[in-house]
Amino acid sequence: MASAAKQVQQLARQFFQLSFEQGALSPERVAGVLAYVEKHRPARVVAVLKAYQRLVAAEIARNRAIVEHAGALGEPILASITAAMTKKYGRPIAGVAQRNDALLAGLRVRVGDDIYESSVASQLAALAAAV
Amino acid sequence: MLSPLLILAEAAGRVPEAAADSGITQITDRFGLNVPAVLAQILSFAVVAFVLWRFAFKPVLATIEERQHKIDSGLKYAEAMQAKLAATQEETAAIIKKAQVDATRIVDEARKTAKEFLDKQTQEATAKTNDLFAKGQQAIELEHKKMLADARSEIARLVVLTTERVLAKKLSDADRAAYNDTAARELSNV
Numbered sequence: 001m002a003s004a005a006k007q008v009q010q011l012a013r014q015f016f017q018l019s020f021e022q023g024a025l026s027p028e029r030v031a032g033v034l035a036y037v038e039k040h041r042p043a044r045v046v047a048v049l050k051a052y053q054r055l056v057a058a059e060i061a062r063n064r065a066i067v068e069h070a071g072a073l074g075e076p077i078l079a080s081i082t083a084a085m086t087k088k089y090g091r092p093i094a095g096v097a098q099r100n101d102a103l104l105a106g107l108r109v110r111v112g113d114d115i116y117e118s119s120v121a122s123q124l125a126a127l128a129a130a131v
Numbered sequence: 132m133l134s135p136l137l138i139l140a141e142a143a144g145r146v147p148e149a150a151a152d153s154g155i156t157q158i159t160d161r162f163g164l165n166v167p168a169v170l171a172q173i174l175s176f177a178v179v180a181f182v183l184w185r186f187a188f189k190p191v192l193a194t195i196e197e198r199q200h201k202i203d204s205g206l207k208y209a210e211a212m213q214a215k216l217a218a219t220q221e222e223t224a225a226i227i228k229k230a231q232v233d234a235t236r237i238v239d240e241a242r243k244t245a246k247e248f249l250d251k252q253t254q255e256a257t258a259k260t261n262d263l264f265a266k267g268q269q270a271i272e273l274e275h276k277k278m279l280a281d282a283r284s285e286i287a288r289l290v291v292l293t294t295e296r297v298l299a300k301k302l303s304d305a306d307r308a309a310y311n312d313t314a315a316r317e318l319s320n321v
Contacts, residue, residue, distance in 0.1 A: 069311055070307055070311075071302075071304055071306075071307025071308055071310075071311055072304055072307065072308050072311070073311060074308075077311060077312065077315040080315055080319050081315055081318055081319060083319075084318065084319040084320075084321070088321065101299070104295060104298045104299060104302060104307075105298070105302055105306065105307040105310035105311065106310050106311060106313075106314040107311055107314040107315060107318060109318055116318050116321050118313075118314035118317045118318055119314065120295075120298060120302075120310065121295065124291045124294055124295060125291070127287070127291065128284075128287040128288060128290075128291045131283055131284070131286070131287035131290075
């Protein structure tokens with residue numbers, strides 16, 4: 001059982017490595033991998049695809065900054081945050097705006113597993129935790 | 132029994148005439164003594180005395196001596212028994228005295244042990260009571276602290292919730308935009 005799971009992970013990792021072009025995830029390569037899988041149907045195909053999807057999603061999240069905001073968010077602000085994150089991580093980061101009124105006011109930026117936040121909601125939560 | 136004695140006396144009467152003229156004969160004649168009869172009397176007395184001595188006095192004396200010996204033995208035995216009784220009484224008194232001393236010592240030891248046990252039990256009970264009291268105090272303090280912490284958390288939660296609702300209603304788009312600008316500058320410098 002453990003051996004089968006290991007084989008699934010290995011295959012998914014191989015597909016994932018084949019999905020890169022010039023050091024970046026390529027939509028064409030991903031489409032090619034999916035076509036190959038659909039055509040050849042390897043053993044435990046569903047598990048392999050799930051593992052591959054997780055890896056691709058993690059890679060996309062690594063290169064994407066989701067900027068949650070409450071209220072209006074101007075393009076210059078999004079661009080400045082994207083530039084700051086690109087500079088910080090040393091790789092091209094794409095900014096994606098996402099409205100979240102629960103923040104009340106302010107921003108929350110998520111890059112991969114990293115979260116940067118400066119919002120009224122976070123400050124209130126910090127206040128509640130401090131009390 | 133007297134016949135042989137009389138025969139002897141008659142034989143004695145036929146002594147020579149020369150002896151009749153001696154002093155002894157004159158004395159016997161003058162005092163009217165009949166020597167053969169006297170001799171016969173002496174002999175018969177001796178015989179009777181011997182018989183009596185041999186068959187009466189000697190056994191009686193032996194019996195008396197034996198009884199005297201028995202009496203002496205009895206007296207000695209009584210004395211020995213008396214001495215033994217006295218020794219036994221002394222020994223008994225000593226044993227009783229020793230038993231009394233031992234009994235007193237055992238009673239004292241029992242009292243001492245009982246007192247020690249009572250003291251120990253009292254100390255243990257006191258320690259246990261103090262421990263329970265301390266634990267109770269600690270539990271009360273912990274409960275008090277927990278209650279205060281819960282109350283503080285609940286108050287904070289209510290304050291935050293109220294503030295969030297108030298801010299959600301009161302914050303204008305301009306306020307949010309201004310805050311977003313500030314946050315963007317802050318996050319750009321991370």
